[in-house]
Amino acid sequence: MKERFWEMVSEAARDEAQAAAFYQDMANIALCEALSRSIEEIRQDELEHQAFFESLLCAREERDRKDDCRGKWEKKMVHGRPLRIPEVPEPYPPIRVECPNPEYARLLFDDYAGMVSEMTAINQYLFHHYDMPEQFAEVAELLEGVSIVEMRHMEMLAELIKLLGQPPMYMDGQGRFWDASYVSYLPGHPCEQLQSDIEAEKAAIQTYRQHIEMIDDRYIKAILARIVKDEQLHLRLFTKAYQRYCKCYG
Ligand SMILES: [Fe+2]
Numbered sequence: 001m002k003e004r005f006w007e008m009v010s011e012a013a014r015d016e017a018q019a020a021a022f023y024q025d026m027a028n029i030a031l032c033e034a035l036s037r038s039i040e041e042i043r044q045d046e047l048e049h050q051a052f053f054e055s056l057l058c059a060r061e062e063r064d065r066k067d068d069c070r071g072k073w074e075k076k077m078v079h080g081r082p083l084r085i086p087e088v089p090e091p092y093p094p095i096r097v098e099c100p101n102p103e104y105a106r107l108l109f110d111d112y113a114g115m116v117s118e119m120t121a122i123n124q125y126l127f128h129h130y131d132m133p134e135q136f137a138e139v140a141e142l143l144e145g146v147s148i149v150e151m152r153h154m155e156m157l158a159e160l161i162k163l164l165g166q167p168p169m170y171m172d173g174q175g176r177f178w179d180a181s182y183v184s185y186l187p188g189h190p191c192e193q194l195q196s197d198i199e200a201e202k203a204a205i206q207t208y209r210q211h212i213e214m215i216d217d218r219y220i221k222a223i224l225a226r227i228v229k230d231e232q233l234h235l236r237l238f239t240k241a242y243q244r245y246c247k248c249y250g
């Protein structure tokens with residue numbers, strides 16, 4: 001009986017996420033601005049319901065396995081030390097696709113391990129994290145946290161590529177393997193590194209938006225739109241760090 005209840009809570013969370021994605025599509029093509037705003041309000045309600053069901057699941061998991069479901073912005077213990085994970089406090093939509101599609105897989109391969117990709121971002125931010133001087137310790141920590149979020153994005157893209165019918169090897173949509181020269185290293189230049197990280201986030205947002213336009217699959221669209229929200233947060237955090245540390249420095 002209890003198990004069935006928890007299954008139903010999971011189902012409800014998934015259904016609410018789907019409904020929210022559906023209303024998003026509907027709002028985008030609404031016949032007038034007022035209608036679009038009303039549909040957007042309905043979507044916000046669905047997101048609240050989704051968050052409620054997910055909070056129940058989290059509370060249950062937390063009872064069994066503490067820590068995991070804490071607020072995204074709290075420091076989490078990573079390898080024995082506290083680290084802030086910069087992702088927006090909104091659950092990721094369920095990972096699913098309407099049907100296999102090699103053309104969509106090709107587009108996602110570019111986001112996955114192309115030149116402007118999650119794979120490049122992870123490696124660039126980690127290198128900058130290793131290379132930051134002592135007085136930039138806060139920035140070094142931010143870079144490490146952001147690279148962990150990019151790993152989560154990469155994992156979601158890998159799952160989508162698999163569902164679309166392709167093995168998620170580290171290559172772009174043209175079949176070119178990922179290359180370590182895609183990383184903008186700039187060793188010893190923390191402000192230029194931060195500047196290139198800002199540019200990387202801007203480029204990621206732009207590419208994801210193009211792919212949202214090109215992909216006609218509501219599940220994939222919702223996932224990419226959710227990833228864009230994290231990238232916008234990263235862009236704000238990197239920009240703030242640049243203003244704080246580099247205005248007088250660089
Ligand atoms: Fe990302």
Ligand SMILES: [Fe+2]
Pocket residue numbers: 121146150201204230231234
């Ligand atoms: Fe990012």
